[in-house]
Amino acid sequence: MKYTTSLMCSAVAAVALTVGTSVSADTIKIGASAPKSGPQAGAASAVYWPTLELWVHNVNEAGGLDVGGEKMMIELIAYDDKSQPDEAVKNIQRLTTQDKVDFLAAPYTTGLNLATAPLIARAGLPQIVATGNLNNLEPFVSKWPNTFWLLGRSSDLSTGIVGTLTEMREKGEVGSKVALVHVGDAFGLEMMAGGKPAFEEAGFEIVYESSYPLGTQDLAPVISSANASGADAFVAYSYPPDSFALTEQAQVQGFNPDVFYVGVGGALTGFGERFGNSVEGVMAMGGIDPTSEAYKTFREQQIEVTGVAPDYWANPVVYASMEILGAAIERVGSLDKATVISEIQTGSFVTVIGEVSFSDNIVEQVWNVGQWHDGTFYGVNAKGLKPAAEPFVKPAWSN
Amino acid sequence: MSRFEINLMLLAGIAITCCAALPFMTEGFYLTLAVNIALYIALCTAWTLFSGPTHLVSLATAAFFGIGIYATAIGIEYLPFPLAILCGGLAGALFAAAVGAMTLRLSGVYFVIFTLGLAELARQIVTYLQTKIFGSIGLFVLTDHTEGDLFYYLLALIVAIFVTGWLIGRSRLGFAMRVIGNDELVAKHFGIEVARSKIILFVISGGFIAMAGAIMAPRYAYVEPASAFNATMSFMVVIMALLGGTRRLWGPLVGVVPFTIVTDFISANFPEHINIMIGLAFLLIVYLLKDGVSGLIDKAMRTRRGTRLQGAKS
Incomplete structure (x- = not known):
């Protein structure tokens, strides 16, 4: 009994400690919640996680993002959603209210992106969905104008x-x-x-x-x-x-x-x-376009940095979603969420999948x-x- | 009503009031965690209503839960939310009655295997209906309910489950179930209608689990068969309930709270090693807590009472 009590106590204490960590001024915290276990874990570990890792690596290698003249490094905080909506919702809550991340990488799969959309919207963060789509996106976009659909309809x-x-x-x-x-x-x-x-x-x-x-x-x-x-x-x-x-x-x-x-x-x-x-x-x-310089470099880099060869579709789209986020932050020159969202809505971005732009938050290039x-x-x-x-x-x- | 029970009810009243104040104190992560805890308290207690006295391990939780989710997903356009929850409970109860009538004559491991397949069966039926009849699979559940609202609904449901469980414990049905749990053959000889008693309990338990699903539907936002009928949930409920102990109505309560907090701590700090860490936590639990947390508390109280008696004698 004593052992278990002390175990529980130390667990609770440790939770309290993690919660207390403060935000450092010169890093940008990017949160991610996607499957590391459960039925979707295999797919996510092929097309989602390595690409995210590569993007963080590349940005930090280049000295970070240029935010209004100040170079800011990226810190990635990643959680496992066990391929379940309940976990995904909890992770997004933790990322936005406990870790106080500056931005998020969108979750993995259509279902989990939709389940977490209300929370991400409440936190005022852009959600650039790279791994989900629907036929009827309009009601979604009008309810949550912070969602962007990079796979199109x-x-x-x-x-x-x-x-x-x-x-x-x-x-x-x-x-x-x-x-x-x-x-x-x-x-x-x-x-x-x-x-x-x-x-x-x-x-x-x-x-x-x-x-x-x-x-x-x-x-x-x-x-x-x-x-x-x-x-x-x-x-x-x-x-x-x-x-x-x-x-x-x-x-x-x-x-x-x-x-x-x-x-x-x-x-x-x-x-x-x-x-x-x-x-x-x-x-x-x-x-x-596998002959484009952008894709060739991306492919070589991902193999070199993560050891996982990217595919010819999803990995580049996930990478593009992060490129868009990074570019929007640099152009706006601040971490202000609302202005970053409107930059994504109106801007045009050169990415690994080509030059893309959004019309009513739905990508025009697929x-x-x-x-x-x-x-x-x-x-x-x-x-x-x-x-x-x-x-x-x-x-x-x-x- | 014994003094112990009155004290217990007072304690419960205070606990409920404290819980009800929670949404006023936090809006963010802790509220979400509290919703998850409340959900599993409701599920595990409802599960224990049936599996506790009968000793039949049911893995059908995911099936009932999914039915509840679909009740809200379909009903929310036409009905107010509380009514949709009741419909969910009704649908779950009907499903439990149909299934129970067919299978509760099975015993032991046959029943376990059957319930394991039930979530998959329900999932395939829903998928089939949606493919062949409706031509689309996802359903939107877009409501304005906040986590705080869901928490209150779950709290109300938990109270309802506890009151029901307490009433059953004092009724003829509860007595019959205790006899059945101890020795089914003896119960039959007493003239207890074993199958009927089991079905009634299964229906009550299934109905409550479906109501929990109906309450949680707004959190899913987009309902698909694969996410609504998630077999992992069935196992989690069994594990948490056993950790708490199933001999007492409040057993699951003392299992769910520490379990959820520990798993949450693990998933926050060791996201790469969740399964290994949870496995280790299990081993510790099994070695250190054989009768569950409630068994431990019972034992502690008995020894305390024992020493007090001894003190009075001498």
């Missing part, structure tokens, strides 16, 4: 592939028959809500349509049905595990449509490595579709940006 992403297919059909490279599948969860449905009507409107014939439950391992029936439907293009609004599984099944069954497109995960460096030469011509959601070519993923369709390459018909699997 879901419909931007879901209709990108429609644009690419239309472009290829005009050149006579691909027919009108599309097999359309999606994962049966929030993401898949949001994508279908935008994607399916867009395909129909553009005059494509949907010859096969299906959904599969999240977490399904056996996607062989989906691929064989799509194969049997005689589709010219295969489009899957999928999550990383199923993006890998669908690609593998298509290869196993020798399903060779002119266009083979998967959703999230297809832009991962690991995706290219997993399929080797066979990945040539596979399309996926996301993209970047990389939609990319395609693997020679082991690199090139953005072939983008809104408001110049594509990095022309789309081409996928050659047959090379195994």
Whole structure:
């Protein structure tokens, strides 16, 4: 009993001590709350944490941010939200009221960004969302004008592939028959809500349509049905595990449509490595201009500093969100939150994903579709940006 | 009513008044922490209502909680918030009745396994309905309720759970449950309707857990099946309740408070090693507190009373 009591007492005392730490004048405190454990931890440790670490490293390496003539170093305070809304809310409270951070990196995933938005708004901080999106963002932006949506609307992403297919059909490279599948969860449905009507409107014939439950391992029936439907293009609004599984099944069954497109995960460096030469011509959601100096430097730096190779979509967007925040602080020349927010709303920013700006807090430049070519993923369709390459018909699997 | 009980009620009254003053003292982090603590007190006590006397470990907390969240998410557009909470409780109770009627004849480990699957079942049903019928999965719960409001609702719920638990303890049902808990066969021979008693208790417990979910929905802002039906919650509730001890109605109370504070301390100071540190904390708890905190308190009180008696004799 005595041991436990003293243990509890020392725990309580230590909490009190941590709470007491004061704000140092010449550092900017940046708070972050994202998964280090729980179901989203794997994804966050690939596309979120290393990039955040790199940004802090780069800014501090350069002597800090120039705030009104004074160089201020960055101090990152990071907490684990265990992939749960309850924890995320508590972390944001701790960051804003106990640690008294100057700014925040936005949380990870759509759900947790929405759950924490009211609190972040109450603290008056900008929230530049790099890992979440929705079709209907307007009510959100009008309620919380401090939120910025750097991935754009879901419909931007879901209709990108429609644009690419239309472009290829005009050149006579691909027919009108599309097999359309999606994962049966929030993401898949949001994508279908935008994607399916867009395909129909553009005059494509949907010859096969299906959904599969999240977490399904056996996607062989989906691929064989799509194969049997005689589709010219295969489009899957999928999550990383199923993006890998669908690609593998298509290869196993020798399903060779002119266009083979998967959703999230297809832009991962690991995706290219997993399929080797066979990945040539596979399309996926996301993209970047991999030939730009900004991206090349970013890629080399992240590998050097964190040991984690970035992907061709999410990592650069997360990095861009921090670049925008840093640039806005420097331009305003102070840590005043409201003026930083209005600078983000009106300014234009040169980032690793290109020059971006916001209209009603929603980004106007979005990389939609990319395609693997020679082991690199090139953005072939983008809104408001110049594509990095022309789309081409996928050659047959090379195994 | 014994003098001990009167004293206890006075104590509870003072505690509730102190808690009610909390939102006036802090708006920020400590209030949020208090909401989390209050939430788990409500969940663990409601869980103990059923699992304490029956000794059946239920892992269905997440299922009831998620149902409550969805009740608010769907109902908030048409109903005032308190009514939505009641609807949530009703939905949870109905679900518990349906499930209980089917499964409470199961015993021991079969029941545990079934309840574990229940949250997943509820999640899949909701996902299916939303995919096939509504064509969208996320639901917005945009309200103006502050953390302070949620805290008051939870406080009211906790009081309701304790009063219910106290009433059950004094009723025929409570007596029946004690007999069942000690020996189900004996209870049957006494003519106690074992299955019916268990179902009633399961319904009460499930209804309260769903109400807790309904209260918390505004904090989620955007409700998805994956976040509403979170299996981790079921396990946390069991762990905290066992830490406190399930023999007493107030057992979970003395488990939740230290547990939440310790886990919070760990997650603030060792964000990279949460699971390892919590695991170590568990080991310490299991080695040092075998009967839970309430068992320890009981023992301390018994020895004190014992020495007092001895003193009177000599």
